Amino acid sequence: MAEKSQNLFLLLACSLGIALGAPPLLGQSLPELEARLKEHPALEALRLESEAWRADAVAATAWPDPVVSLGINNFPLADPSFRTFLPTNKALGVSQQIPNRGARAARSAQARLSAARNEALEAMQFARMRSELLVALFVRRRIAEELALLQRQDSLYTELEQIVEGEIAAGRPVLVRLAEIDLQRAEIARALADLQAEEADVDARLADLVGGAAAVSLPPVEPMAWSGDPEAFHAVRVAAAEVAVAEAGVEKARAAWKPEWGLSLTWQQRDSGGTDVGFPGDDWVSAAMTFSVPLWANRSQTPALRAARAQRESAVSRRTASARGAAARYSALDATRRAAEAATDALNAKISAIREQVAAQRTKYESGIGDYSPIIDGELAELILVARIARERERRDGAVARLNSLLVTS
Template sequence: MKKSCYQCLLFSPFCKWVPASLALMLSWNTFPIAHAQTFKELEQQLLDHPSIVALRFSETASRESAAANIGLPDPVISVGVNNVPLQDPAFDRFLPTHKAIGVRQSLPNFAERRALSSANERRASLQKLQAEWQFVTLRAKLISLLATQTALSEQLSILAARDIKYNELEEVIRSEIDAGRPAVFRIADIDIERADSAREKAAILASQIEVSAGIEELVLMAAKTPAPETALALWDGQATRFYAVRLADQNIDISEAGVSAAKAAFRPDWGVSLTYQQREEGSGAPGSTFAGDDWFSASVSVTVPIWSRQNQQPKLRAAKANANARRQQSEVAARAALAEWRVLSAKIEASNDFQKILREKISALDSRIEALTSNYEAGLGDYSTILDTEITQLKFQSDLATERARQVSLTARANSLLVTP
């Protein structure tokens, strides 16, 4: 087997032999999986992502807990007998013996219950915002994957075009060798570039599987839908436009409700009890002559914060410290969000500049190819020079596809930081 054929067998993705690993990648992509037609369909599917559904359930749980916090505890009903003699149990021989039925209701102080309910309501609002941000974050990830998928498909097409140019270039070089020109070294250069091209294709195929797996993880289907047009959102300079800051502020609200609950704990809890008692008439035996009668007992209980120094006061100080900690965390979130926004904005601007440079280079190579073609048709220069220039231009086009996908991904990620109106 010739060296060039051996390299074709091992490296070239464009000849009839394909390495086993690449064949596995190709077969993976041929599985019959339903494709979504529009990005709107993908967004609807994204709403059912387990991470978002879990947050919606958590929100519901918090709202139900808020309602439960306002409710009273269940009353306690008791039925029993009192003062029954052990030696001769009976209800008509001993004056204090009687039957009783009672009810007792605890009344925790309303201010504390209202504060705990408010904390759960605010927690529900936090979880609702978390679900919203999770959707926006997953949407940005989906846009990034779709843009990357498009870029990878473009790169595969460009690699195929490069292989055609390599074949043309090899024929031209061999004809130059047959004409006696010392160009044998160029054949080795072409083989090396083909090997590099094969490596690039293997990497692209692997990336396609990774991207497809990421899309299916998000929406449970393969999708060939192009990424939507994405422009960088305008930021008005307010820190509260960032999701991270709003979430931190929600945590401050929850901690402040905790402070209110700790303050309310100084107030008394109440309790009410009522007991109905029934005594039977005495049997008339000596010492057992008494009339039967019914009566009731009622009482009101109240807690007194005698041990507040060891109980309520430390809890209040802890709640205030927690609220202060949450305020500092909000400041941290604002600084981190602002830094990330600035970094992403700078990368987007740099990507746009780089794309502009690549387009200028591609345009300049168009002019150069046109000039070289005119010279070649006039009998000046070599056709191999035109092919080399076209191959270089294809490489720039591949770089441009990669950079476009990167710019879309960066923009989607940056937009996911902001709460849109």
């Protein structure tokens, strides 16, 4: 029975070990993985969008293309000719619209600020994705630790099973103990299956973030202190950039009250009349200037300005909400970190107590009192607590990674 359980453990452990100990295909250092993370399509899309906004900022200040017109005026249809009807002339004109300078400046500013908002959004997105990468690597590290602990537990249960079988052979009524060992081994097999599912999930997350990664040496992570300034949060900086964009929208709406200008110049040429019609040929120039009048402002500029102001106030409210949410999230993650550290200290204290009991029991056993099974039971209890410490370490480090991702580092 022990051999069958051991074979099951080896089958599951080997499948996990292949995944956890695979040869490195990508970078083995965290900076290399971060470099790959920066190439993620989601971040690249934000960078390209920022470039588009900066190009729009330049285009917004330009005048529209001039319009050239060619024409014939007063051309007779009954007797088609340029020399029989006095008003007939040929015309060449050019016109240029001159958009409102204030509106052009506001549109350009709005585009520049939109690019800055996208850059802040990209920084926030990278920080979040980096924390997801770290969390996935922390989970993978914990899975490797639990795998080693389960393997040690299985070895101890094999020793314990041999002891119990010896006691049964000696006639002691401990058959139920053997059933308990089989039950614990079944729990180990279930735990290994759970680890396999977790490993598959981690692999999928790493594949999405960096295209996959082998074992990575992880540095210790420490929480970043928050100064109390809401602007230190990525989310608040993005929201503040949205306020700036909305403010530029208000300026654009205000500029809409100013006139749009236009200039036109037309050169006209008349041929001299024929022999039967006596009028001289001539050339003349016409010029005109146009400007818009906000005659329908109550149905155009006024509601547009009111809408822009409402959008600005909405952006300000979102910035306030972002500040509250980020501060609350920081506090919650910091509380999780402190709870995990406290739990780790408590578990370490329990392990110290168990080790003292095991040492005392070993002394008795070596002096010929009692049997060896309580010592194995103590070692098994210690391994269970060590596995819980590994989970608390993952919880603590994951909380720190997510906490640090909230704050602007540069």
